[in-house]
Each structure stands twice: as structure tokens, then as C-alpha cells.
Amino acid sequence: MEQKDLDYFKDLLTGWLDELLSQADYTVMGLRDADGNLSDPLDRAVYDSERSYTLRMRDRESILIKKIKGSLEDIQDKSYGMCEDCGNDIAIERLKARPVARRCIGCKTKQEQVEKLIGA
Numbered sequence: 001m002e003q004k005d006l007d008y009f010k011d012l013l014t015g016w017l018d019e020l021l022s023q024a025d026y027t028v029m030g031l032r033d034a035d036g037n038l039s040d041p042l043d044r045a046v047y048d049s050e051r052s053y054t055l056r057m058r059d060r061e062s063i064l065i066k067k068i069k070g071s072l073e074d075i076q077d078k079s080y081g082m083c084e085d086c087g088n089d090i091a092i093e094r095l096k097a098r099p100v101a102r103r104c105i106g107c108k109t110k111q112e113q114v115e116k117l118i119g120a
Contacts, residue, residue, distance in 0.1 A: 067100040
């Protein structure tokens, strides 16, 4: 992969990471400041549902943050854009669609087929 491509993905991933981390700070403050003393059962149910949804989203975003940090480390190591299964280059188009991709489209398709067969 050319240096200009690495620079492009580094900037893209860094911006994405900064955005996710700032959202995480905002969510933590919102959860901490939220008033959980609701006397109406319906209000309480809505509050609990929204809180659960927010926590699930935070969990998914924390996984994404780890993937972004891993991709940034790969850029530093000059191994970004290489399939971790076959070692071939991952297509630039795939990386633009999914910058944290670890597998080329062929290996990812095979992985998904295996997961579908075993029910994972």
C-alpha cells in the first residue's frame, strides 16, 4: 500500500476514533447525571429501556474503538491492509467501506460461510 493511502486511512481512523471517544464521554456524563428516581412505572420502564439501549451501543462502540486502535497500530507496523488469513492485500475499495477490515473479501466470505454452517 502506498504512503498516501496509509496517510488517508490514518486520518480517517483517527477522526473516527476521536468522534467515538467524545461521544463516549458525553454518554457517561448523561448516564451519571440521569435521575433514576421515577415513581411512575411506565416512566421507569422507558428510562430503563433507554438506559439499556445506550449501554448496548456503548458496548458496541467500545469494540469498534478496539478495532480502530488495532488498525492504527497496523498502520504504524506497515501491516495495514493485509489479510490476516491469506496475507494478500485487502482491496482499497473494501478498506474504504470498512476501514477496520482484517480480512480480504474472499477470506471474509469463507469465514461467514463457516459461521453460518456451525451456527456461530
